[in-house]
Amino acid sequence: MFKKILFTLAPVFLLLVIIGFGSESWLRQRHTSWDPNGADSGPRAHRECYRLSLTTGYEPIPNKCKRDEKGFYRTWEGPSNPEAYKTLVFGDSIADQHNWVQQTTAVFAEQSKLQIETKNAGTPGFDTCSELQMYRDKGLSEEQDHLLLQFCPNDLASTATIVALPNDRVRFFIGFEYVEFPRWMLQSRVVTWLAIQTFNRQQQSDGNRSASEPIEHCLQEFKTLAQEQNAQFSVVLFPSFVDNLSSDEVVFSITGKDFTTQSAEAKSRSLLEKLNIEYVEVRSFFEHRGLSLEEHRNAPHDLWHPNNEGQIIIGEDLGRWMNNQVRQQQ
Numbered sequence: 001m002f003k004k005i006l007f008t009l010a011p012v013f014l015l016l017v018i019i020g021f022g023s024e025s026w027l028r029q030r031h032t033s034w035d036p037n038g039a040d041s042g043p044r045a046h047r048e049c050y051r052l053s054l055t056t057g058y059e060p061i062p063n064k065c066k067r068d069e070k071g072f073y074r075t076w077e078g079p080s081n082p083e084a085y086k087t088l089v090f091g092d093s094i095a096d097q098h099n100w101v102q103q104t105t106a107v108f109a110e111q112s113k114l115q116i117e118t119k120n121a122g123t124p125g126f127d128t129c130s131e132l133q134m135y136r137d138k139g140l141s142e143e144q145d146h147l148l149l150q151f152c153p154n155d156l157a158s159t160a161t162i163v164a165l166p167n168d169r170v171r172f173f174i175g176f177e178y179v180e181f182p183r184w185m186l187q188s189r190v191v192t193w194l195a196i197q198t199f200n201r202q203q204q205s206d207g208n209r210s211a212s213e214p215i216e217h218c219l220q221e222f223k224t225l226a227q228e229q230n231a232q233f234s235v236v237l238f239p240s241f242v243d244n245l246s247s248d249e250v251v252f253s254i255t256g257k258d259f260t261t262q263s264a265e266a267k268s269r270s271l272l273e274k275l276n277i278e279y280v281e282v283r284s285f286f287e288h289r290g291l292s293l294e295e296h297r298n299a300p301h302d303l304w305h306p307n308n309e310g311q312i313i314i315g316e317d318l319g320r321w322m323n324n325q326v327r328q329q330q
């Protein structure tokens with residue numbers, strides 16, 4: 001009797017396995033997002049350079065728009081030198097400007113007399129939690145001696161599709177609803193789809209995904225993962241390009257709380273110090289030269305992006321800072 005049941009069920013089991021593997025393969029080949037708000041903060045310009053992504057809402061298209069097979073910019077051409085000091089940069093549209101990353105690499109190489117290779121994953125519209133997910137998806141397989149995270153005050157808020165939680169769990173947003181489940185489920189597209197379709201959905205309070213609470217854990221997880229890679233982890237803390245720190249001008253808001261330049265930068269420093277994360281402040285690069293940050297905006301009303309001259313200044317001082325960090329490690 002048992003053999004008959006086994007003989008009957010075997011083809012059914014085999015069919016289910018085939019369907020499962022087929023579904024997994026099909027879903028992995030599709031560039032889509034199950035989060036209808038996942039692409040909302042996507043780049044308004046150069047849309048041809050980006051595609052939908054299941055885990056981050058959207059992502060750079062590999063081997064397009066001067067990016068490599070993982071969607072990263074490189075500061076060198078040709079094959080990689082296995083002996084080179086390797087830096088990996090994550091960030092948003094500020095990192096996507098890339099000129100300051102190239103200048104940092106050039107000055108670092110000149111100062112250290114080492115060959116320096118930098119990969120830059122900067123993606124417009126990403127926040128720290130999205131950058132963390134991209135690091136998990138594509139950065140952990142990279143050789144890295146130093147992981148640099150570009151952070152600015154508006155990164156105090158998160159609107160990511162996947163938010164890291166303690167105990168190796170994640171929160172997956174589907175619009176303004178979300179489900180929570182163990183991170184291991186993300187390894188399978190089929191299991192992830194089943195989770196977001198069947199697990200109890202919760203409504204984000206006040207219908208607004210922007211929140212500061214996830215940022216602390218995302219920063220901590222960045223630091224932990226870098227340490228597991230035996231890489232030094234540092235944050236490059238960009239300012240709002242405002243000269244008067246006493247100004248009461250609101251530079252951004254999170255769930256009804258307004259931040260000025262001074263309070264936003266103070267909050268950023270406080271968070272990094274609480275987590276014992278090494279950081280360097282870009283504001284100091286301009287202040288010690290007696291230069292105006294406002295005069296180095298990329299556009300007159302752009303609070304966040306430096307112009308080309310500003311990027312050169314940032315790269316010069318950051319390259320020197322990187323060299324000093326390496327010397328201290330020796």
